[in-house]
Amino acid sequence: xxxxxxxxxxxxxxxxxxxxxxxxxxxxxxxxxxxxxxxxxxxxxxxxxxxxxxxxxxxxxxxxxxxxxxxxxxxxxxxxxxxxxxxxxxxxxxxxxxxxxxxxxxxxxxxxxxxxxxxxxxxxxxxxxxxxxxxxxxxxxxxxxxxxxxxxxxxxxxxxxxxxxxxxxxxxxxxxxxxxxxxxxxxxxxxxxxxxxxxxxxxxxxxxxxxxxxxxxxxxxxxxxxxxxxxxxxxxxxxxxxxxxxxxxxxxxxxxxxxxxxxxxxxxxxxxxxxxxxx
Numbered sequence: 380x381x382x383x384x385x386x387x388x389x390x391x392x393x394x395x396x397x398x399x400x401x402x403x404x405x406x407x408x409x410x411x412x413x414x415x416x417x418x419x420x421x422x423x424x425x426x427x428x429x430x431x432x433x434x435x436x437x438x439x440x441x442x443x444x445x446x447x448x449x450x451x452x453x454x455x456x457x458x459x460x461x462x463x464x465x466x467x468x469x470x471x472x473x474x475x476x477x478x479x480x481x482x483x484x485x486x487x488x489x490x491x492x493x494x495x496x497x498x499x500x501x502x503x504x505x506x507x508x509x510x511x512x513x514x515x516x517x518x519x520x521x522x523x524x525x526x527x528x529x530x531x532x533x534x535x536x537x538x539x540x541x542x543x544x545x546x547x548x549x550x551x552x553x554x555x556x557x558x559x560x561x562x563x564x565x566x567x568x569x570x571x572x573x574x575x576x577x578x579x580x581x582x583x584x585x586x587x588x589x590x591x592x593x594x595x596x597x598x599x600x601x602x603x604x605x606x607x608x609x610x611x612x613x614x615x616x617x618x619x620x621x622x623x624x625x626x627x628x629x630x631x632x633x634x635x636x637x638x639x640x641x642x643x644x645x646x647x648x649x650x651x652x653x654x655x656x657x658x
Contacts, residue, residue, distance in 0.1 A: 381566040384444040391444040402433040412448040413617030444487045446567035453480040459623025466631035478551040484561035488653035495557040500540035501637040504624035505582040505645035508534035515614040524605035565651040573649040582645045592625030
C-alpha cells in the first residue's frame with residue numbers, strides 16, 4: 380500500500396492509494412503518525428479496504444504533503460555509497476557515519492525550497508528513507524530490523540556545503556537543517572511492495588541527469604543500519620532514517636550548486652518522484 384497526505388500546509392489529511400485510486404482513511408486515523416503506525420494502523424487500513432469500508436477521494440489539483448507527520452527525529456547516514464565517498468574526497472567508511480537533521484526540515488515532495496540566506500553551495504541528494512513502525516532499541520540482529528519498518532519514502536537530503544563543511548565546527552548538521560531541507564514523499568510505501576535492497580535512485584537538475592545508482596550499492600544496507608542505530612539510540616515510531624546518497628552531487632565539483640530558479644527532481648523506483656523549485 381501507498382500512504383499519502385494531501386491538502387494545504389498544516390491541513391493535510393491521510394489517504395491510501397491502491398491501483399491509482401485514493402481512499403480516505405480519516406475514519407481510521409487522524410494522520411499518518413507514530414501512534415497510527417505502532418497500533419497496527421496499516422493492518423486496519425488493509426482490512427477496511429478488503430471490506431470496502433473506505434470512501435474514495437478526488438485528489439486532483441491538491442497539494443501533496445510529506446506522507447508522514449513531522450517525526451520526532453530525522454537520523455541520517457553519511458557517505459554510504461563508495462563512489463559518493465570518493466567524490467567527497469574520503470575513503471569509504473568502515474562504520475556508519477551518523478548525523479541529524481531537525482524535524483522541521485520535513486516538507487512536501489513538491490514544495491518550493493528557499494535557498495538559505497548567504498548560501499553559495501546548496502546541494503541535492505536523492506536518498507532512500509526508512510520510516511520506523513515501532514520502537515527499536517538494542518535489536519538482537521539485522522534480521523530483526525524489518526519488523527520495525529513501516530515502509531519507505533523518497534527523500535532529498537538537501538545540504539549547504541559551506542555550512543556543513545567549512546562553517547561547521549566539525550559537525551554536519553548545521554548544513555543540513557535549513558527550513559524545507561528534507562522534501563519527503565510523495566508516498567510511504569509498505570515493505571511488501573518494494574525490493575528495498577535493489578531500488579534505482581535518480582536525480583535531475585533543470586532536466587539534466589545527475590545521480591543514477593541503486594540501493595544495492597549501499598555500503599551498509601537497510602537491515603544493518605536499523606540494527607546498528609538501535610545499539611546507540613532508540614528509534615521511535617514515525618522516525619525517519621535517511622540511508623545516504625550516491626555519487627553525482629555538486630560537491631563533486633562536476634556540477635554547479637543550486638541557485639534561485641533551478642528545478643531539482645528526484646525519483647526512486649516504486650516510491651515516486653519529487654520536484655522542487657528553488658527560490
